[in-house]
Amino acid sequence: xxxxxxxxxxxxxxxxxxxxxxxxxxxxxxxxxxxxxxxxxxxxxxxxxxxxxxxxxxxxxxxxxxxxxxxxxxxxxxxxxxxxxxxxxxxxxxxxxxxxxxxxxxxxxxxxxxxxxxxxxxxxxxxxxxxxxxxxxxxxxxxxxxxxxxxxxxxxxxxxxxxxxxxxxxxxxxxxxxxxxxxxxxxxxxxxxxxxxxxxxxxxxxxxxxxxxxxxxxxxxxxxxxxxxxxxxxxxxxxxxxxxxxxxxxxxxxxxxxxxxxxxxxxxxxxxxxxxxxxxxxxxxxxxxxxxxxxxxxxxxxxxxxxxxxxxxxxxxxxxxxxxxxxxxxxxxxxxxxxxxxxxx
Amino acid sequence: xxxxxxxxxxxxxxxxxxxxxxxxxxxxxxxxxxxxxxx
Numbered sequence: 001x002x003x004x005x006x007x008x009x010x011x012x013x014x015x016x017x018x019x020x021x022x023x024x025x026x027x028x029x030x031x032x033x034x035x036x037x038x039x040x041x042x043x044x045x046x047x048x049x050x051x052x053x054x055x056x057x058x059x060x061x062x063x064x065x066x067x068x069x070x071x072x073x074x075x076x077x078x079x080x081x082x083x084x085x086x087x088x089x090x091x092x093x094x095x096x097x098x099x100x101x102x103x104x105x106x107x108x109x110x111x112x113x114x115x116x117x118x119x120x121x122x123x124x125x126x127x128x129x130x131x132x133x134x135x136x137x138x139x140x141x142x143x144x145x146x147x148x149x150x151x152x153x154x155x156x157x158x159x160x161x162x163x164x165x166x167x168x169x170x171x172x173x174x175x176x177x178x179x180x181x182x183x184x185x186x187x188x189x190x191x192x193x194x195x196x197x198x199x200x201x202x203x204x205x206x207x208x209x210x211x212x213x214x215x216x217x218x219x220x221x222x223x224x225x226x227x228x229x230x231x232x233x234x235x236x237x238x239x240x241x242x243x244x245x246x247x248x249x250x251x252x253x254x255x256x257x258x259x260x261x262x263x264x265x266x267x268x269x270x271x272x273x274x275x276x277x278x279x280x281x282x283x284x285x286x287x288x289x290x291x292x293x294x295x296x297x298x299x300x301x302x303x304x305x306x307x308x309x310x311x312x313x314x315x316x317x318x319x320x321x322x323x324x325x326x327x328x329x330x331x332x333x334x335x336x337x338x339x340x341x342x343x344x345x
Numbered sequence: 346x347x348x349x350x351x352x353x354x355x356x357x358x359x360x361x362x363x364x365x366x367x368x369x370x371x372x373x374x375x376x377x378x379x380x381x382x383x384x
Binding site: 201 | 349351352353356357359360363364367368370371372374375378379381382
């Protein structure tokens with residue numbers, strides 16, 4: 001086989017064996033897809049082309065689209081419900097990282113992508129899923145009205161992980177869906193502790209498509225050590241939900257800044273902080289700053305929580321105790337626990 | 346008790362205007378994304 005033939009194979013995403021790297025300089029590389037690099041795969045002794053160096057614990061979505069669908073065959077989202085489903089490729093990437101490194105990063109290049117099949121929690125637990133630019137440039141459109149886009153459970157002991165720098169959008173025509181944006185929930189043994197969320201813009205592609213929930217954290221099934229422990233959210237704007245925008249149930253040691261809920265329907269702009277009603281299932285040690293809640297901020301079953309920001313309405317219960325509240329609200333119902341500081345505008 | 350006062354006109358206006366502005370923002374971003382669709 002000639003080197004030019006071998007490079008043609010590389011161009012189409014395949015693999016080949018090159019005599020020496022020096023020979024590459026003698027061959028026309030024009031056909032090699034822009035941006036791909038050649039690397040030596042030690043496991044097979046083959047030279048291959050890829051977007052990301054697989055020696056690093058970083059997976060580029062495009063490599064796994066190439067592997068699953070064929071180089072040059074897949075596309076980004078091209079219209080309502082059309083384009084290549086990236087969910088299976090994210091699943092493949094997560095499992096590949098798991099096999100080789102345990103945990104790693106799955107990079108989503110700047111583009112508009114379609115996801116119909118969400119990746120399993122087992123494949124993405126412990127990984128960081130990140131857009132390569134920011135939440136405006138890297139858009140994933142969810143074409144599924146009855147599932148969670150990203151679920152993390154910590155199963156198998158693969159705690160941690162995160163989602164950042166992405167626009168997570170519900171597809172047009174989804175109507176009143178039952179879908180979630182991000183769902184954190186494990187079992188009595190494992191939970192997705194040490195979680196990071198940053199720079200997320202979530203909405204829908206038409207005025208009648210609504211997520212069911214935006215971000216839902218439910219750590220109530222683990223009581224020792226309790227809850228989903230230690231995490232942060234920074235700059236997360238949630239639009240177009242119909243049940244809740246954010247829910248924190250048995251969150252422990254979470255630091256949250258600049259989250260907002262907007263343009264929902266029903267209770268969809270509400271933000272809940274609560275738990276199961278016992279100390280080991282309630283939320284504790286949480287700090288929220290720069291909050292904008294366009295619905296109801298609902299506070300129950302939690303202790304040692306500090307919140308500052310704006311909320312349209314506020315609903316509280318005496319089970320919300322040991323608190324620092326610094327809120328501008330437009331109507332308050334309920335009562336608070338006996339120990340706390342409040343300053344209301 | 347002032348902390349429990351009923352909604353004020355001023356605050357109700359603020360939330361109404363914020364809702365309108367955010368609705369416009371949501372529609373504009375959705376339109377920007379959909380503008381890329383291949384017809």
